[in-house]
Amino acid sequence: xxxxxxxxxxxxxxxxxxxxxxxxxxxxxxxxxxxxxxxxxxxxxxxxxxxxxxxxxxxxxxxxxxxxxxxxxxxxxxxxxxxxxxxxxxxxxxxxxxxxxxxxxxxxxxxxxxxxxxxxxxxxxxxxxxxxxxxxxxxxxxxxxxxxxxxxxxxxxxxxxxxxxxxxxxxxxxxxxxxxxxxxxxxxxxxxxxxxxx
Amino acid sequence: xxxxxxxxxxxxxxxxxxxxxxxxxxxxxxxxxxxxxxxxxxxxxxxxxxxxxxxxxxxxxxxxxxxxxxxxxxxxxxxxxxxxxxxxxxxxxxxxxxxxxxxxxxxxxxxxxxxxxxxxxxxxxxxxxxxxxxxxxxxxxxxxxxxxxxxxxxxxxxxxxxxxxxxxxxxx
Numbered sequence: 001x002x003x004x005x006x007x008x009x010x011x012x013x014x015x016x017x018x019x020x021x022x023x024x025x026x027x028x029x030x031x032x033x034x035x036x037x038x039x040x041x042x043x044x045x046x047x048x049x050x051x052x053x054x055x056x057x058x059x060x061x062x063x064x065x066x067x068x069x070x071x072x073x074x075x076x077x078x079x080x081x082x083x084x085x086x087x088x089x090x091x092x093x094x095x096x097x098x099x100x101x102x103x104x105x106x107x108x109x110x111x112x113x114x115x116x117x118x119x120x121x122x123x124x125x126x127x128x129x130x131x132x133x134x135x136x137x138x139x140x141x142x143x144x145x146x147x148x149x150x151x152x153x154x155x156x157x158x159x160x161x162x163x164x165x166x167x168x169x170x171x172x173x174x175x176x177x178x179x180x181x182x183x184x185x186x187x188x189x190x191x192x193x194x195x196x197x198x
Numbered sequence: 199x200x201x202x203x204x205x206x207x208x209x210x211x212x213x214x215x216x217x218x219x220x221x222x223x224x225x226x227x228x229x230x231x232x233x234x235x236x237x238x239x240x241x242x243x244x245x246x247x248x249x250x251x252x253x254x255x256x257x258x259x260x261x262x263x264x265x266x267x268x269x270x271x272x273x274x275x276x277x278x279x280x281x282x283x284x285x286x287x288x289x290x291x292x293x294x295x296x297x298x299x300x301x302x303x304x305x306x307x308x309x310x311x312x313x314x315x316x317x318x319x320x321x322x323x324x325x326x327x328x329x330x331x332x333x334x335x336x337x338x339x340x341x342x343x344x345x346x347x348x349x350x351x352x353x354x355x356x357x358x359x360x361x362x363x364x365x366x367x368x369x370x
Binding site for chain 1: 305355366369
């Protein structure tokens, strides 16, 4: 997924036709964020301005996508490392511009990659409320406090693409259950600080 | 004789799942005292109605005794039963509360945490994740729910749960 082929980057020279540095910046960002399958529409938008033909546009967009993803994957942080990726006779100014743009966006791209990792369903939000049960069909008078906990859970981001599914799960806990849970959470906290202090 | 029967009855009431044992003890009682099991069972059924109703209406032992006397039991036996009732009522009340409806009751929680080493987008990651497995009773069945939390989320979850505990304690 993250390998960059030498020949590919030559396609980037189409960027020399770009109207401004900002346009290049914008295109870089869009190419990184788009999944490999979504590069088609991007290529179509680039076509009239930057590329002579649809094939050129596709190559351009695909090369940008590979380049940005590769840098983020390898965790390259130095300009020299990025510059060394380009082929020998690549246009000097364009090379520097692209390197500069990549370095600028590197940390936000890294965060984006981490946020879209595969994972178990993630906790997005939680709310709670304490009720007092006063009567039921098995006993007519009582005063038992109980806790209702609502967890908002988002399914795996990678599966949902742009429309994440968030489900709400409401759970009831008695006082005993809550105490046991807090004990468990306390143990987690202790273990986490033991690991952090090593 | 009556006290033995009462003992059997209360043992069943305090452990309602031990149906087998209850039935065995009843048939033992029947053979020991030379009564047939059928009529004994129907007597026991009617006797059991009294404590169940008493529980639902939160009756005191005095009222239970009065009920039994009204039903025709001798004073001595009614008092004995009422005494036993007083002794066992905390357990019985707790059981009744336990039977009260609970929505999606949290039954168990398991967890693990670790470090994400790498992914298809990032060669080296090194971030901590926490995974919780919640076992929830939905109707009659158990359902497992898996969630992942980041570290900050875990700390705010812990903080919120401590607030819930304080709130619950202030109401008990």
